[in-house]
Amino acid sequence: MEGVALKFPPLKLFNPNFPTSPATTVTFSSSSSSSSCSASLPVSATAGKEADSALGTLSLGHLTRPDFPILHQEVNGSKLVYLDNAATSQKPHQVLKALQSYYAGYNSNVHRGIHYLSAKATDQYELARKKVADFINAEESQEIVFTRNATEAINLVAYSWGISNLKPGDEVLLTVAEHHSAIVPWQLVAQRTGAVLRFVDLDENEVPEVEKLRESISRKTKLVVVHHVSNVLASFLPIKHIARWVHDVGGKILVDACQSVPHIVVDVQELDADFLVASSHKMCGPTGIGFLYAKSDILSAMPPFLGGGEMISDVFLDHSTYADPPSRFEAGTPAIGEAIGLGAAIDYLQGIGMQKIHDYETELANYLYESLSTIPNVRIYGPRPSEKVKRAALCSFNVEDVHPTDLATLLDQQHGVAIRSGHHCAQPLHRYLGVNASARASLHFYNTKDDVDDFINALSETVSFLNSFK
């Protein structure tokens, strides 16, 4: 099909996916308040149906969907229902445009050049850093180190801070629900330093046992590594409290915010986090870029991670001196376009307002959980949602006597529904729960209740289909 498309001169005739809505760019400033967003929400010119109805009766999902070109396609003969957002999110055309503009307009190496293009690229790159800092309420942009993704950011902390601060017998406290990226770097560093890793189990609600975590914090605890929101259990951890407990004993906390930064308001000063990591591709930004937030005094004391250009001050043959952070930790040419793309993603999210996104996704989360619960013999992992206990908009689940991979395959093949099946980079958690694998449906603010309905119908049919062979 690609070969054929080349033959057709007017390409845009066959690309109904790109909404022509020039008005959208006007609404984005980095500090728009959420109250004004309902008036300035991007409504695509091609989405006639949506424009007719009063904005108030349409969900955030319906309103933002037109901005995401990739959602408007068919897979395997059915309309695509994308429910794998915890793995990666989709990008609004504003982000795509920013990437295009960068590469077409001012691509140039940053920090090194004198000429016009390079100055512009540098400005935009540093502006993106400022946008990230503002987004999570860091004190200054210098506290943001751009990395390839959250995994690299955690490795940075492990190999830079960990190696130089952990001694034999020191303890690093984690939970069994951590992502592999939060566990493995610390295993590697523990081997090198003689530090000990300790893991907190789940309680009867399938949430890490917070009291046990508190009790496990001692003078030996140098670092606590915890998720803010679990990518399997959908649970939230009380980071602010945990940070306080660990600070009381002189330790530090590293927050894996990959599933929280894209979905809720995250304020690093309010949480009092020492380290916080997130990935751009999960928050509507491009792949290939992520960041580490660290308090400036901690960052200043850390030795380099990767060596090379950009992170140096002076280079001699037998030794070199190093730059101040954040440059000290950004060796080589960074993913400039991608950082700028992340900045555009943050603009887009701020344009909607994180609190609004959070509120909408809470509604979706409850709807998903309740709808999924109607499937017979289904087992959803994590806590039950209630007034006190909030869940993220994702559900990892298993259906009795049905392998999750069979579910995911048939959902994709027969219904165009994209979910994930496997261990979701959380093998210790699955072992703890006593299963090999689970299926997971995860939503983002551009999903709607209709998506959930489509998913549940498809799931129901698939389960019946598979059960008919028993």
Next chain:
Amino acid sequence: MSSSVSSSFRLLTTRIPVPLSSTKSLFSSSSFKPTLSSPFLISKSISFQRIETRNQSRSPTSISASSSTSLQPVEELPPKLQEIVKLFQSVQEPKAKYEQLLFYGKNLKPLDAQFKTKLNKVEGCVSQVWVRAYLDNDRNVSFEADSDSVLTKGLAALLVLGLSGRPVEEVLRVSPDFAVLLGLQQSLTPSRNNGLLNMLKLMQKKALELYVEAEKGVLESAQSSEGGSAHNELQSSKLESNGDASSSNSTVVGSSSVGEGSVSKKDVKASEFPGLGSRGTRIKEKLEKELDPVELDVEDVSYQHAGHAGVRGSDGETHFNLKVVSKEFEGKSLVKRHRLIYGLLQEELQSGLHALSIVAKTPAEVGAA
């Protein structure tokens, strides 16, 4: 689906200028909007034709099979597999293909738990799959398999039914290309398809091992490992001439025979003791040699501990039940007997053997003469 499209393209070439209606239906099936004028369409259809023939000739050559450069003709497949392929080809609708696949899986005889070992596990599968091979009286290889995923079980069933009861050479000649013929390839995600590929590879590897072992048993079993390894190389070169499919497998045998003598002996002996892998065999041999037992039972119970923390990272064969009756234990306390056994198996304990459950008695204690 591609075959039906290509046939309609073939129709086109014989009828230029093209009637608008037939191209329209083609276009709509690929969701194009026919807004261009007819002359455009005619020239476009010619270009379609060129692309399509490229596609047609592309499929046999671009298959990333490890060995064959052209699609293995259906006739070369084992007869039962041919039948299965033809059955799937006759079923056009994807859903119906799945039903067929699941039907096969449902009727697959389940695999006994004792065979769900690490050695029998197929790597690269999203679900768990085990495959077991054994030779029947006519030295044909037969297979058994199981999986916790019903779709994978279906695939396993295809292979089990298609390949069982056939001579080893025939099984080794099967190229994984036949998966394309099933028409399931595009329906199944790459990771699952790799499962089919890996299942087939494991089955072929096991078939080869059984064959080599059986051949070895026919001749006087070589006392020295060099004799064994030379023999293995002989066998592998003999089988190599049977086609490309076995070339990837001969390297498996090659590595086991070219290595240190004791290594080759171990790998080849893998199937000598039913239910015991190489470690189990080594344990048995060591204990036999050092303790000259009246009675010796070595049982691999690793599968009971699969998933247990200590087993992680090891290659299966981690937990064994031992029953040894030997004169060597006379005059030794229970602790001393166990220490004696542990001492003999030091090497194993340091290379992944996790635990032993030992019953150590003297002949007098068991009342044996």
